Amino acid sequence: MLNSYSSADKVLLAVDCIIFGFDNEGLKILLIKRDFEPEKGKWSLIGGFLKRDEVLDDAAIRILNTYTGLHDIYMEQLYAYSDIDRDPVERTISVSYYALINIENHNAELIKNYHAQWFSIADAPNLIFDHDEMVQNAIKRLRYRTSIKPIGFELLPEKFTMRQLLELYEAILSKELDKRNFISKINSLEILNKLEEKDMQSSRKGSYLYTFNKEKYEEKLLNDFVLNL
Amino acid sequence: MLNSYSSADKVLLAVDCIIFGFDNEGLKILLIKRDFEPEKGKWSLIGGFLKRDEVLDDAAIRILNTYTGLHDIYMEQLYAYSDIDRDPVERTISVSYYALINIENHNAELIKNYHAQWFSIADAPNLIFDHDEMVQNAIKRLRYRTSIKPIGFELLPEKFTMRQLLELYEAILSKELDKRNFISKINSLEILNKLEEKDMQSSRKGSYLYTFNKEKYEEKLLNDFVLNL
DNA sequence: AGATAAATGCGTAAAAATGACACTTTGATA
């Protein structure tokens, strides 16, 4: 009985996480200042190596937790990067994962302790290796996802205004949307609960707060649709 | 200067290729009868191991060539599969690639010598490991691709009839399409050249042959669109 | 009390896309 493919080469397999967040200022990504060589002190995606007895999805979760304290984050696999010299130390293939999370919910404190930091997409620093390319591809995927699945549950606070949702979509798609049409399209998805309560920060009149209807939201997640914004 | 990440585990990295082809009979995939253990003699995707100094894209090309003699095939990366026991011999992560190719152009002879064989999607045998899952995901991706990029250049003969193109789309999407609407939608893409020449096999009247307008086709490949069939 | 500013809600006209549908043409064959 065969117990190894002896002639085949083994390589290091890494995972890098692109974590998107959103707040009043716009779409952000979570980066860390690398605390080991090479490129120590430079900004990078949150990454680490796959262990021998670990599934990639789990590795992504573990690595994210190790560097940020974040847990219960659902990430999706994106792409495997394999340029020979992408990591100058040793041949490493890296599989990228991405997630959307709610910045407020996820304890800025903890992230701080771990030296992770949010950056606006627009003015993020240059990243090490091929991480900038990974981020660009992740943004592309995020845009696509936006057109076939509802987005927001993961990125907005529990209660949010229509304007916030609109601004989220505008930030992801990086284009302006007509408020009236946007509202009626979103309403037609039937994934929101309108609350009695209003947010009085934003204006004198105040704007109604909404929450996501979790059940309907998840139903929509299962069955792709086309959302034309 | 650091020259290894000594504490990290190394793993085998494989590539598996899902090769789609099309002929009068419909959409097919190319499989091989495994000539080594484990699962020797069973049907499987065309796969092999990444070499230490090789990029994944190149590995896919090399492996496909090794087992089928095919060359100059453009493949796209799909997904990395990493279940712990997906390969019973040794921990192996596999990255799947897929391609569309023209069955006729690619020399049935050569494929035969290499023991590779075309199977209709519908009645392909069960495959080893997680290869069935890989195929299902590739079909999903192929359908998606169909809705945002033109397809056919890779799958049809140089000259083809509208009916052939229609049947290709029907095979990929596995649904019937209205001939008249299909033709006008395809024409609106402006990627076809209508020839003077007719194909007289198909009917007494004969049907016009078309070729792809390579330039416009590739322009469309760059800029995604939405094709609603 | 009145002005203000933003949110909301209703509406609609024009443009675009979708989808359903049927008859004519053609060349080979008998």
Place this chain on the structure above:
DNA sequence: TATCAAAGTGTCATTTTTACGCATTTATCT
């Protein structure tokens, strides 16, 4: 020359999308 089988071709009603307009509501600011 009548028949056949497949190719080829256009119209129109409906729905969806888009781009706006505008009157109303309401808490606050003066």
